[in-house]
Amino acid sequence: MTREVIIKSNKYGINLILDDHLPFEELLTLIGEKFKETGSFFKDAKMAISFEGRQLTNKEQLDIADRIMENSSIQIVSIIDSNKDLEELMRERVEAYEQPQPEPMVSYMNPQDMGMQGMDIPPTADFYKGNLRSGQTLECASSVTLIGDVNPGARIVSEGNIVVLGSLKGNAYAGASGDDSCFIFALDMKPIQLQIGDLIAKSPDKEKGSFRTRKKGKTEGSQYSPQIAVVRDGFICIEPMTKGCLDRL
């Protein structure tokens, strides 16, 4: 096994980790050989490519892409020069290329409604209106605000923060790329599960007879109490949303 070229791939693209010291020509030959060996594995895939471990000029990047296409049946549709939120970027590029059937990020929802079609660079925050129902998933590469409810069985995933202006009764996953400084906010916080970064928390198990008391409690004070979930000392904590809470974020 040569360590000079390492190929990592996901569904939408390839990430090449290249040795920094090898002369470029030598590297190019190595890449050619490597893809000749493994190229059949990728079949006629349309993929994006990115590089790591070595600064490359634009021409060098193009040379590498050409070499890969010569030695395998992979179609490189885009070159991504940085390695930030890679899969997301790769996926968007590939999907932008395959316009006829853009896979909406929200299953079962009209992509136009969700404003996700043909978006090239993920914006810093997204807004969505409507309820997420059981079986539906909303995935975002950025922070997300949902105006509506997340019902039990639905899931909202974001690489940034999540704000639910409504009831959160399903699952929420903030900081999906592993960032545990993210928060989840909801006007009515009754989640089944919360995930922030690599941490996961489940709702407390129902005590016997709690159904009755809970219902009674709800009739008395049916107004929402906004709450926020953050990570403190390696645990996900749900706190009431107060001004002091805002300052600590």
Added chain:
Amino acid sequence: MSEVIVVTSGKGGVGKTTTTANVGTGLAMLNKKVVMIDTDIGLRNLDVVLGLENRIVYNLVDVIEGKCRLKQALIKHKKYPELCLLPSAQTRDKDAVTPEQMIQLIEELKQEFDYILLDCPAGIEQGFKNAIAGADRALVVTTPEVSAIRDADRIVGLLEANEMKKIDLIINRIRMDMVKRGDMLKVEDVCDILSINLIGVVPDDEQIVVSTNQGEPLVGTDCMAGEAYYNICKRVMGEEVPFMDLDAKKGVLNAFFKMFKK
């Protein structure tokens, strides 16, 4: 102008077939031409609930496969000649029909009937897809149980994704005594979760079991569930009907008062 309504729920056993039979019969009582289609191929029972089992000669699959004419397969109801049933096949399965064929069939039925009611099978597979294909309106039936509500929520999501124009909710088998004790979800709680328009609440009623077994829908009869279904029919037709008080106590004294009111 005919309307195609699918009765669906996701979960089984919440009362789709009973609702279809009662709403269909109720609409016929209100002088509408109604056809009910049982799309639960392989597990048919709308015909049993309507008491028309013994009249089946041809079925939905026969029509679609061209083995008979549509007219031959339609079964007229005993009491209401304006009410027809298109039964499903018992010996086949859901894949015997495609959504395109259903749409075509419904287009044909639209020429003749005011209301086309589709009894949807439980689940979200082929049978569900067939049933909702030609519909422009849905009645989602649920019971006040978390499992049924969860499934109903999923169904509403799928219906919205399929661009169903109008989705209404029927809450079935509610027991006001249990709600009062706090042991059952309230109507408001269910509406809160599903956030769609409520078109009717049907109380749990022993009479339903009796009527189902006898094959005579109880819509319009003098019992709570019968009244509730009759109100739903009127609301389906666009009338504004106030929701009835399900809490009214039954008893000799009450019946006495009722007599005076009349």
